[in-house]
Amino acid sequence: MKRVPFTYEERNVKREANFLAHVDASGGKTIAKDVMPRTYKTLPKFLSMAEIKSLLTAAENPHHRMMMRLALYTGLRREEIAAFPLVYVFDPDKAGKTDRNLRIRLDPFDGSGMVTKGRKQRDIHVSRRFMSDLYRYVTKVRGERASLSKSPQKALFLNKSGEPYGDSGKSLNRIISQTGKQAGIKVHAHMLRHTYATQTLVSLQRNPASGLEPLVFVQRQLGHSSIQTTMVYLHLVNEMANEAVLAYDDELNALAEAV
Known part of the structure; x- marks a missing residue:
């Protein structure tokens, strides 16, 4: 090679002030290559339907299972699940509503104790059936832990001492x-959020008659300020589609060879 395929350029950089900042003679400048290889973000991991079933089956504790179901049905962040208010749960059969999907306003200013990222209000949708399951949990199961607390608690989910989960849901x-681990799956709380977003986007794309713009719906449900943040799930869905097409093509090739 007669020359390298790039040159160098001077760039302004921001550096945090430190103890030896006074001896830095760079003037906030640095030398960098003017052509850098494109970097790709790692796509988020999510659970398959079979893994979801295994995870919920392994959750023998009914309180833990319902927390996971809330994450999978709504895509809420862990701190939002930990603070999810008891007053947001109601009996849909007595609410005079016949809609299949029910709207819930997440409002950090309504005195319910709700917590959202950036203290922003937003609406989420839950199915009528899942709201019935939440109401059944409140009336049949939650009382076991609520009785351990000396005073009524606003949060839907309580720990084994009857108190709300602290530390932002850690x-x-x-x-x-x-x-x-019990189910043989490597999973964390945020992966359930990824799972909701991905599986919901796939479902909405398969059913365009719903009248919803899939990406916009998922963005609003997750509470993303920018749709660019939600776009990562679209890339993930497209990659899934590509893999499915390739797998289908391989199956057809194998079938053709066998004939």
């Missing part, structure tokens, strides 16, 4: 990871 991550 303990939920431990619970989900441990349950995953």
Whole structure:
């Protein structure tokens, strides 16, 4: 090679002030290659339907199982699940609503104790059937832990001492990871959010008659400020489609060879 396929250019950089900042003579400048190879983000991992079934089956604790189901049905963040208010749960049969999907306003200012990223309000949708399951959990199961607390608690989910989960829901991550180990699956709380987003996007794309714009719906449900953040799931779905096409092609080739 007579020359390298790039040149160098001077760039401005921001550096945090430190103890020896006064001896830095660079003036906030650095030398970098003007052509750099494109980097690709690692696509988020999600659970297949078979893995979801295995995870929920391994969750023998009914409180833990319902927390996981809430994550899988709504895509809520772990801190949002930990703070999810009891007052958001109701009996859909007595609410005078016949819609298949019910809207819930997540409002950090309504006094319910709800927590959202950036303290932003947003609406989420849950199926009527799942709301019935949540209401059944409240009336049949939650009382076991609620009775351990000296005072009524606003949060839907309580720990084994009858208190709300603290530390922004970090303990939920431990619970989900441990349950995953029992099921033979490597999983964490945020992966359930990825699973909701991916599986919902696939479902909406398969059923265009729903009238919903798939990517916009998922963006609003997850509470992403920018749709660019949600686009990563579209890339993931497209990759899944490519793999499915290749697998189908391989099956056809194998069939042709056998004939």
